[in-house]
Amino acid sequence: MNWLIDFFGAPERWSGPYGIPVRLLEHLEFSALALFLAMLVAVPLGLLIGHTGRGHLVVVVSANLARAIPTLGALVLFVLLLGTASIWPVIIPLVLLAVPPILVNTFEGIRGVDPELRDAAYGMGLRGGQVLGQVLVPVALPLILLGLRLSAIQVVATTTVAAYTGLGGLGRFVIDGFATQDYASVFGGSVLIVLFALVVQIGFTLVQRVTVSPGVSRRLKVRDSGATSR
Amino acid sequence: MGDGPPSLWEWIARNWDTGRAGSIKDLLGDHLLMSLVPVVAGLALALPLGLACIRWRLLYQPTSALFNVLYALPSLPLFMMLISATGLSPVTVIIPLTFYAMAVLIPAVVDGIGAVPDHVRQSAVAMGFTPLRRLVRVELPIAAPVVIAGLRVVAVSSISLVSVGALIGQGGLGMLFTRAYQNPFLPPVVVGIGLIVLLALVADGLLVLAQRLLTPWERARRAT
Numbered sequence: 049m050n051w052l053i054d055f056f057g058a059p060e061r062w063s064g065p066y067g068i069p070v071r072l073l074e075h076l077e078f079s080a081l082a083l084f085l086a087m088l089v090a091v092p093l094g095l096l097i098g099h100t101g102r103g104h105l106v107v108v109v110s111a112n113l114a115r116a117i118p119t120l121g122a123l124v125l126f127v128l129l130l131g132t133a134s135i136w137p138v139i140i141p142l143v144l145l146a147v148p149p150i151l152v153n154t155f156e157g158i159r160g161v162d163p164e165l166r167d168a169a170y171g172m173g174l175r176g177g178q179v180l181g182q183v184l185v186p187v188a189l190p191l192i193l194l195g196l197r198l199s200a201i202q203v204v205a206t207t208t209v210a211a212y213t214g215l216g217g218l219g220r221f222v223i224d225g226f227a228t229q230d231y232a233s234v235f236g237g238s239v240l241i242v243l244f245a246l247v248v249q250i251g252f253t254l255v256q257r258v259t260v261s262p263g264v265s266r267r268l269k270v271r272d273s274g275a276t277s278r
Numbered sequence: 279m280g281d282g283p284p285s286l287w288e289w290i291a292r293n294w295d296t297g298r299a300g301s302i303k304d305l306l307g308d309h310l311l312m313s314l315v316p317v318v319a320g321l322a323l324a325l326p327l328g329l330a331c332i333r334w335r336l337l338y339q340p341t342s343a344l345f346n347v348l349y350a351l352p353s354l355p356l357f358m359m360l361i362s363a364t365g366l367s368p369v370t371v372i373i374p375l376t377f378y379a380m381a382v383l384i385p386a387v388v389d390g391i392g393a394v395p396d397h398v399r400q401s402a403v404a405m406g407f408t409p410l411r412r413l414v415r416v417e418l419p420i421a422a423p424v425v426i427a428g429l430r431v432v433a434v435s436s437i438s439l440v441s442v443g444a445l446i447g448q449g450g451l452g453m454l455f456t457r458a459y460q461n462p463f464l465p466p467v468v469v470g471i472g473l474i475v476l477l478a479l480v481a482d483g484l485l486v487l488a489q490r491l492l493t494p495w496e497r498a499r500r501a502t
Contacts, residue, residue, distance in 0.1 A: 112482070116437065116438050116478030117475060118438045118451075118470070120444060120452055123455075124455045127459070128458065128463075128467060204352060208355070209442055222355060226358070226446070235358065241352055242352075242356075245352055
């Protein structure tokens with residue numbers, strides 16, 4: 049356990065451009081940026097496809113294919129093609145790999161809403177957009193959030209690997225440490241990444257608690273009238 | 279392509295089987311081994327654990343919580359933490375991938391067997407099936423589609439994840455990516471991505487085929 053003290057005990061680890069706080073912020077920044085951009089693309093697209101029912105085969109096939117693409121390969125490919133003048137050659141594959149889980153789950157969430165519920169909403173006089181926003185999205189929210197969580201897991205892991213192609217972030221401790229046989233840095237960095245991933249997980253669980261309607265998550269006990277249960 | 283640097287096909291032909299370590303053929307073999315062992319081991323461990331979770335319901339919640347957490351951990355730090363125990367060997371890559379596989383397969387086993395209709399189970403009991411025979415002949419076949427759906431996810435992601443192991447020198451075809459990065463050259467990356475996606479598609483196709491063979495009644499149902 050000496051490496052723990054070597055890594056976390058050294059004062060120079062806690063300041064400067066290569067210190068823990070800076071690397072941690074970089075990791076957060078890159079992951080959040082990639083997740084945000086992916087969300088910007090995938091959520092509206094998933095809502096549209098789920099609501100209209102068009103193009104669902106494309107979603108399923110592309111999502112399966114995307115799972116097969118090796119992240120390290122995609123990163124190296126983009127960096128070799130576009131150079132390393134900016135962070136974008138690394139951020140683009142991060143975004144591309146983050147899109148499919150959100151897209152598939154948003155689409156499945158919307159499509160999986162009970163058709164009777166949808167009909168009832170139309171019957172009450174809501175228009176297409178209102179049905180989507182006031183009924184379909186709240187009911188599909190658990191699945192949409194699951195997609196975001198899976199995507200976040202993926203992004204945090206890929207950001208770690210992206211340190212290999214020169215991106216900053218916590219992966220640097222691990223990859224640079226491995227290259228220079230500085231095992232305190234390797235293990236210390238690994239601990240930080242694991243903690244980071246755990247905090248992201250907990251964050252998503254809390255968001256789900258707060259945003260999902262009690263009626264949908266069944267935290268609200270509704271007395272069964274017989275008509276709603278099957 | 280054409281003049282100057284070797285074309286993609288020339289590069290493949292020259293590096294397919296060099297007789298030295300690190301030829302494409304060697305890497306392909308390593309890759310297959312390192313990605314398939316976690317799938318098989320994951321299933322072998324998830325089956326008894328899943329069955330235990332069905333038998334003792336209290337077990338399921340903590341088990342799935344534990345594997346959910348493991349699933350969320352990036353592979354690279356897990357590899358690094360294992361190095362001190364297992365060294366720079368394929369096992370270091372295989373262990374975390376096995377955990378990821380179990381995280382997907384345990385719920386698949388529990389859901390699949392949980393979906394066996396009660397009247398089917400009771401019929402089997404009434405016909406005098408012993409618990410073991412009931413499991414093998416009735417419950418597992420009915421659960422097969424759900425378990426195989428899980429296996430498809432696991433096989434494909436395991437095949438693509440092995441390549442991260444290249445960062446500790448154990449990445450199968452992923453070694454082509456690190457090689458291409460250190461010595462900037464495009465063909466190895468293209469070949470690596472191409473072969474990995476191809477392997478994933480083949481594995482997925484074989485599992486779909488296996489499902490058709492294992493569940494002939496589904497086809498009969500569709501035909502009528």
